[in-house]
Amino acid sequence: MGAEFQMNTQLSPGIQAMLPLLYAAWADRHLNLKEIHAIRKRAADLPFLDAEDKRLLVAWSDPAYPPARELFQRWHTLVRNGAEQLPPERLASLAELGSLLGHAAEGFAPDRQAFWEAQLPALTELELGLGGVDETTYRSLFPRYDQRNKLQEFTEEASVDPAVLQAILDGPWAEPIARVKDILQRPSFERSILRLKEDYRAQVLAWCEELGREGIGALAFPKAYGGEDDMAAYSVAFETLGYHDLSLTIKFGVQFGLWGGAVANLGTQRHHDKYLQKTGTLELPGCFAMTETGHGSNVRGLETTAVYDHQTRELIVHSPNEDAGKEYIGNALHSRLAAVFCQLIVDGESHGVHAVVVPLRDAKHELLPGIRVEDNGYKLGLNGVDNGRIWFSQVRVPVDNLLDKYGGITPEGQYYSPIENPSRRFFTMLGTLVGGRVCVPRAGLSAAKTALAIAVRYGLRRRQFAADPLKAETLILDYPNQQRRLLPLVAKAYATQFGLDYLLHRYIDRKPEDMQEIEAMAAGLKAYATWFTTAAIQECREATGGKGYLAENRFAELKADTDIFTTFEGDNTVLLQLLAKSLLSDFKKSFQEDGSFAVLKYMGRRMTTIVTEQNPFTIRQTDREHLTSRTFYQAAFEFRARRLVSTLAQRLRAYIKEGESAYAAGLRCQTHMIEAAQAWVEALVLEKSLARVDALASGHPAKALLKKTVQLYALHTIETHSGWYLESDYITGQKSKAIRKAVDVLCSELRPDAATLVNGFGIPDALLAAPIALY
Template sequence: MGADLQSNTQLSPGIQAMLPILYAAWADRHLNVKEIYSLRKRAGKLDFLTDDDKGILLRWSDPAVPPSRETFQQWQTLGRNAAEQLPADKAASLAELGIILGQAAAGENTARAGYWEEQIEPLLEIERGLGGVEPDTYRGLFPRYDEREKLDEAIEEASVDPAEFQAVLDGGYAGILKQMKDILTRPVFERKTLPVKEEYRLRVLEWCKILGQEGIGALAFPKAYGGEDDMGEYAYAFEALGYHDLSLTIKFGVQFGLWGGAIANLGTKRHHDKYLYDTGDMTLPGCFAMTETGHGSNVRGLETTAVYDPETKELIVHSPSVAAGKEYIGNAMHSRMAAVFCQLIVNGESQGVHAVVVPIRNEAGETLPGIRVEDNGYKMGLNGVDNGRLWFTNVRVPVDNLLDKFGGVTETGTYHSEIENPSRRFFTMLGTLVGGRVCVPRAGMSGAKSALAIAVRYGLRRRQFAADPLKAETIIMDYPNQQRRLIPLVAKAYVVQFGLDYLLDRYVDRTEEDMREIEAMAAGLKSYATWFTTAAIQECREATGGKGYLSENRFAALKADTDIFTTFEGDNTVLMQLVAKSLLSDFQKSFKEDGNYAVLRYMGRRMQTIVMEQNAYTVRQTDRDHLTSRAFFQSAFEFRERRLTSTLAQRLRAYIKNGMSAHEAGLQCQTHMIEAAEAYVEALVLEKALARVQGLSDGNAAKAVLKKVIQLFALHTIEGHRGWYLESGYILGNKSKAIRTAVDVLCGELRPEVGSLVDGFGIPDQLLGAPIAVV
């Protein structure tokens, strides 16, 4: 042990053994004449003190000559270093620290083994003679032991039990979340670092098979095929996987959500009978082959073809170029089947993109003729997912392999679809797969919530700096800047989660008429939530300093594994433009359908905003009640959404009127479109969070705190857009400053609750996994 502890070579072993007691005596400032006499008398009997040592102790215990600040700081540093060496089974006592320091200084010169351990009782007698040591003194010497106590204290000082917040978040899905956490904390799911991707992939494959056998993968499938026909439970199971291992989350999603979802949603009964049951328990591993190297987000432009051969009643699936290869296909190296998206050509005429089931391996795992598979290799993260590239060379499959719910080939060899419009047929087909965009941000939020729980727990335990070296250092969560960094992120996590829950409810209860709105909502929320995830994890890493940089504390994995979430299931930038186009369509539709009434209504809203919200008094109003009122911040969000959408429409109309094509005009307004989409999503999540919390009973202990959480999210978001609000004349400079102050105040007020709020995420310590966050 001594070799691991740096000692002060200018001090003898005996003096080093006495340093913790000297530190405590001076730190508590209680060296009266009686205690000095008692300390000196007991020290005089210690075998390990030389005459020179006793002379030094006489000087250092003289109340008329206190140690210098530098000397005292050195004693504290040596004591804290010794405390890091203190075994978990040893008491946090001054005597134990003295033994460690004395042993370290003596090194090989100790007369015999066990000598220093025998000195514990005499040192304990002196420690007891001090008459009790102040708590702050212990904190100054025992940071690790104090951290454990402080984290418990931080939860206890909150006004709301974490279970209350968890009950709100879990809602009606507490059962599936508990089931998932019970499964994921089994020994077989223990996370281990497996740097070789093949080993990691096999571990993830094993986990995925277990989930299939437990019936988790088939939750959204019809009951006739081993499922529960419950998309809600599937989505919450997917969310829970995000607390464990994101490679498992993605492979699970590919197998059961994408491959299984393609069969369930694009296929008909014969496909369900043939594939669904075996897909649900993972007897039949499959993949989802849509994206191509040359056509990422442009699904309509896919090059892969499926040409109908009327003589054999087969489809010939072919990749006409290297760029037509299916790219980044999850489960590619383990699958036997692929749902291949390609241009269906019947009688020489393209019928647009359809999906075809193509066998790619036999039961022995051997690649079939005409199939070329390449491993994507190592990635920034998610190396437990077997991503690969696929090419097809004139691969023939029966025409029955066409997933023909929305269009297929008749017995007479002609194409038929009940949806005659090709564009509408295409978007209807893709709309059935929107479940991926509903689920992906939930797993991303699990990563963000894990990071926040780790960072906040660490912030409630870790101490740093002290104004007075005789006092304990400050808990870093008590620093206003640390509160500013983390507490608004915790608030945003709650608000975004409420928005995602609303999206899931709408998707589960969807009708055909709702789908267009749900698709836009899913695109926007997926983008907003995954951008938040990326930003939150980075902030949490920085907020935990060097400890956060250690792999064991999980930020490295969380950052690497969630980074791709911003570009898969749709690139966020592209998705936000789709949201903006949907907003413009609704805006235009409203004017067309309602005619002059719509114009009058729109102008009326503008005038009301000017009179009620942009008058000389309101733009300057800074009192707390006004700034934290729902009337103010919800109106501010709605104004931003409405203003950005209307000015975007005006700009596009002007460009087109001046001779630009719609595409060119869209390019000119691209950044404006993304900003308008962001404003829509922020107004949406705020509205749904307010409704969710308002719906809680008045007796719910979490309600008051969650109202304050929403206020913080709202004002922090307005603060982030303060440049826009100032330019728009919605607020003036003094109000902008007041909003900044209000955010600081809300952070301070939520500081006692923040430990309970992150524990309310309901992440078991075993899944959280980071040593800096687990007691």
């Protein structure tokens, strides 16, 4: 091989060794001063260059005289030929290639092999001194570029295989997750930027139809209707779609989760027989028409009516005014049927909100009489979802279209329900649809993970600034501030996942008596996770600078598409108030059931906290062993959650005692309620994260890494609330500073595993897709 190289060039071994660097430096047809300085200064000390070599290098690095096109092409040919001979285990590195070419020029003399291998550090320093070579230059030189790691990817040795972390995160659902990922990597799911909403919607519909044909949409349906009776598999499928396209995720959820879920959970066998099979394959597209323009979160106040006409055995569905139109209904333009939530009126008496199946279009997709549908038009994001408004004008449907699992009409025209209490019936009906609040934050978290993977991987490639112009510039993830911006978010992503996994397990294994607790938990976690999603994506966009602003690197779509996650499936502020009310009910109930013993227990716990956690020594304790101990941070989380609920109860009681109504008192304490609910969610997330780490065997390779990751989540969260802890005399200013320093140290200690942690999310490169994140 060396002889072949010699026949193709008259260049010396030293110049051949420098040729890959010269080619890369000139690849953009312009050498900057730093590159000139690096090449000339360092070349003076290279042992394999003689005086003639150095003279030639000075001439070829003169910006006033760029190499002729023919000469530059000869360089490319020689370097490319050499790259094809580079052993497959070697890096896609200009230095590796230069060492090979220098040795080849000497005929691969065995006695010179050690010499040329010894030149690698100097050549590597020169390569890094070029200030970052464009990726297209590497691709033009190296065959199988994607199978090699570029030189720029210098990172410390990771302590864990990312596949080990992925196995922990996927848990018992690895098979359906892998199944969906395989489908999403088919050529038919290739993404492209479709500016017109009509084109984008058509693409998303085609994707949904393919998922329907593959049986993914019907996963939660009974086996008799083509499903697998596996709500957990459906949930993780929904979550996995979030790595690909969020318009697809939401349309999938509307068709199979909301419309299909309404039929499955609120209907009876005749509805299942009629609709579920074709719903699961998307032969029968449907929508979920609950929200109204005038009533969003207040479902009990919906104005659409369904009046029973006993003479014809029909329900007359009607929108009494413009604001009673169904608003933001996903699948509105593609659907043939709608599950319409309306006030059921029988014999002049309202029996509260029920769901009725109302046909919207015929087999030719023409709107039926009495139906008006308007396109919501372009939105901030999710423009692949066909959101619309729907109004009904005296639309008659058979009484059998009433989804009557929890309330129906007898042949004699009488209303009946297995649940006598109207309020309990209402919440039971809504509770069957809590699956949406279980699934939505999982898809949102997938978007956050995507953003974090892109930002961290970019931080391990992008270099900026150096103390020595002849040294490599610093990887941006090596800057402490960049670690501070990203690594606590990575830790929070893991902790949030563990919290959401616990919720999914509870929901799958639910019993009727557990539903109130599960609903409250789902409300809190949905709010917590989706607010985290929007904050994490924004931070990642900023952390990637101008590159992150390019549409190709996906932050634009991730930001726009997830923004609505904080307000659909329940506005986050409203959901946290719902959780807070549940916490207050539990707090009140514990006192009512235990009487004076509960008061003694409460006071005893207060005293214990003062003695063990708020004593003068502990609130000032700043050593690392204490700060990173589970005893400290778990107690701090529990103290905050407990104190906020108890002081909230005291404030409400005081206002009511002064003569204010419960509603007015609640308004005065609204921000307190939200803080208390968030603190409770944080304590839950920490508890379930610790439980997941505890469940790993003592010798598990990921246990130590995950323990430190959870520590970072815990201390960073305490740091975020440091003002509250200071006001509550739980820590001193000195301890607050120590916690901030401990967060810095944990970030630096997790830096070597940063790539491992984000690769542990298990997002295939084909789905990650952002060029700045791909090696």
